[in-house]
Amino acid sequence: MNHQPQSFDSSQAQSPDELVGMMARAGRAAQRVLAGMDSAARASALRLAAKHIRSGAEAILAANAQDVEAGRANGLSPAMLDRLVLDEARLEGIASAVEAVAALPDPVGQVIDQSERPNGLRMSRVRVPVGTIGIIYESRPNVTADAAALCVRAGNAALLRGGSEAAQSNRAILAAFQKGLVEGGVPEAAVQLIPTQDRAAVGAMLTASGLIDMIVPRGGKSLVARVQQDARVPVLAHLDGICHTYIHAAADPQMARAIALNAKMRRTGICGAMETLLIDAGFGEAKALLGDLLDAGCELRGDARICALDPRIVPATDEDWDTEYLDAVLSAAMVDNLAGALAHIDRHSSAHTDAIVTDDEAAAEHFLAAVDSAIVMHNASSQFADGGEFGLGAEIGIATGRLHARGPVALEGLTTYKWLVRGTGQARP
Missing domain, CATH: 3.40.605.10 (Aldehyde Dehydrogenase; Chain A, domain 1)
Incomplete structure (x- = not known):
């Protein structure tokens, strides 16, 4: 009726x-x-x-x-x-x-x-x-x-x-x-x-x-x-989904490679897709991780230290760090430590979703407390930034x-x- x-x-x-x-x-x-x-x-x-x-x-x-x-x-x-x-x-x-x-x-x-x-x-x-x-x-x-x-x-x-x-x-x-x-x-x-x-x-x-x-x-x-x-x-x-994933020096290499590939390439057009990858200088599998992304068809734009790891990577511009690509394109930077990662995120994050991959619980807790984004993750793909995955059913949007x-x-x-x-x-x- x-x-x-x-x-x-x-x-x-x-x-x-x-x-x-x-x-x-x-x-x-x-x-x-x-x-x-x-x-x-x-x-x-x-x-x-x-x-x-x-x-x-x-x-x-x-x-x-x-x-x-x-x-x-x-x-x-x-x-x-x-x-x-x-x-x-x-x-x-x-x-x-x-x-x-x-x-x-x-x-x-x-x-x-x-x-x-x-x-x-x-x-x-x-x-x-x-x-x-x-x-x-x-x-x-x-x-x-x-x-x-x-x-x-x-x-x-x-x-x-x-x-x-x-x-x-x-x-x-x-x-x-x-x-x-x-x-x-x-x-x-x-x-x-x-x-x-x-x-x-x-x-x-x-x-x-x-x-x-x-x-x-x-x-x-x-x-x-x-x-x-x-x-x-x-x-x-x-406004933007400029989502970061930081691979800490104490990250499990296999976990880091799987999360980074999923965070970017599962679906590149969603707001929770990783747009910037930060790799700690102390992480030993950076070349392999970047190779996974390149082999999957992702264009990488990196800083000087990242570009030195693979000739297929092109230099990033200042604009890249503030770009939501929504495509198989990713900016990548190498940082010296957790403080460097936090400083980069503070300058460039859109406060949507940022993640750390590490087995160091103290580093993870510091990251979770220090990053002022709507969603902050530890050892998980940013592609989980979705109301259904949070147990909320369908979402009407992400608020930052x-x-x-x-x-x-x-x-x-x-x-x-x-x-x-x-x-x-x-x-x-």
């Missing part, structure tokens, strides 16, 4: 501002209904959404094929095409991720803490939905389902604006998702997709203060930079700021809190 509290015809909008306003108001009305549903009902609606994604596989994959064909014709890079392409396995992964979110503990209503004042007032802080969340993203169609599922589970309405590269895929996924929501009693307007690729619609979302409560951008540097510069709505985002949420943002990051005060007739003197 469809309980959509407000219906409208988006074709009646005369401008992007009017369109976004109409959709946001419908979303806010739907969010009030959604927030009033109990946890089991929201979870059930998400399981139905996953069911419809599976049953709609043929239509979704056909739509995706259109996007991929257009992307190739328009010269999308291999990394961008990899983000765009769906197959049966990836679509099953999308449906499974929605079910995983449905199975997660519901943060809404959770009591964060409580106390009693000397005058008898009982205070508590309780998690509540943020409200209406705008998500602006580029070529990954899985974000449509991930973002929608996380918002619905946490009682939020979602206003989605996907990139033109995945326009057909996003529409097909959302159509299936909404069928499940409606079947589960959630208003259709709780999750909406902006029906135009006009860039002015993004600007309208960024300035919709009072209608949209938070913006989450997921995409390239230019998109995130524009959002952070122009938004009049709070933003939860990371210091306010509200940091690291993989999932359900808890999509809530805020309110104070509840219970008295017995107290009046302030």
